[in-house]
Amino acid sequence: MTNPLPFIIIYQYGIRGFAPSQERDSNSVILDLKRFFQSDGLSEKLTHAIDMVGMELGGVKPFCAPVKAEVELTSFGGSVALEAQVGFPLTMPCDRCCEVFTREYAYRFSHAIVRELASSEDDGEFILVEDGRLDLDGLLREDILLELPGKFLCREDCAGLCPKCGKNLNEGPCGCSQREIDPRWEALKGFFGPEE
Ligand SMILES: [Zn+2]
Numbered sequence: 425m426t427n428p429l430p431f432i433i434i435y436q437y438g439i440r441g442f443a444p445s446q447e448r449d450s451n452s453v454i455l456d457l458k459r460f461f462q463s464d465g466l467s468e469k470l471t472h473a474i475d476m477v478g479m480e481l482g483g484v485k486p487f488c489a490p491v492k493a494e495v496e497l498t499s500f501g502g503s504v505a506l507e508a509q510v511g512f513p514l515t516m517p518c519d520r521c522c523e524v525f526t527r528e529y530a531y532r533f534s535h536a537i538v539r540e541l542a543s544s545e546d547d548g549e550f551i552l553v554e555d556g557r558l559d560l561d562g563l564l565r566e567d568i569l570l571e572l573p574g575k576f577l578c579r580e581d582c583a584g585l586c587p588k589c590g591k592n593l594n595e596g597p598c599g600c601s602q603r604e605i606d607p608r609w610e611a612l613k614g615f616f617g618p619e620e
């Protein structure tokens with residue numbers, strides 16, 4: 425797969441301390457957290473652009489711009505607290521009316537990153553990085569995919585399409601919607617006299 429983004433977008437970092445310990449391939453950043461595990465009270469921020477363009481979701485590719493992420497790392501008691509704020513637009517067809525729409529999404533994620541787990545600890549609460557290296561993009565991509573809504577509606581009260589004629593009912597009623605007859609009553613049609 426070719427990377428559709430110029431490197432310049434992906435490699436915008438606002439932090440000095442990270443530059444030497446970051447490894448980059450075309451799509452992701454691996455953070456070396458060793459010095460965070462070694463000293464308490466370290467705190468650093470970085471901004472990053474996560475490439476999710478081209479990722480498929482429900483048969484379409486809704487990410488049309490890189491995901492902006494602001495990440496704060498703080499070391500505490502041998503673990504690293506990661507706070508991330510992400511924001512991105514999605515362009516998707518509405519699940520009801522099929523109109524394509526774009527909406528901004530913003531989420532906050534928190535993780536506790538550790539190098540080892542005590543046996544009593546539930547690994548669901550921690551991100552385990554035994555070698556001290558964190559795949560930042562992989563983690564945040566997963567967070568985002570888990571957080572996205574299961575249904576994409578152009579608006580909460582989207583009226584959808586008429587099942588008979590296919591008209592977008594957000595644009596107004598169609599002729600057929602009111603004449604709908606429950607098929608179970610179809611047999612009685614005409615029983616009470618001719619239709620008006
Ligand atoms: Zn809709």
Ligand SMILES: [Zn+2]
Nearest residue numbers: 586589598600
């Ligand atoms: Zn209709």
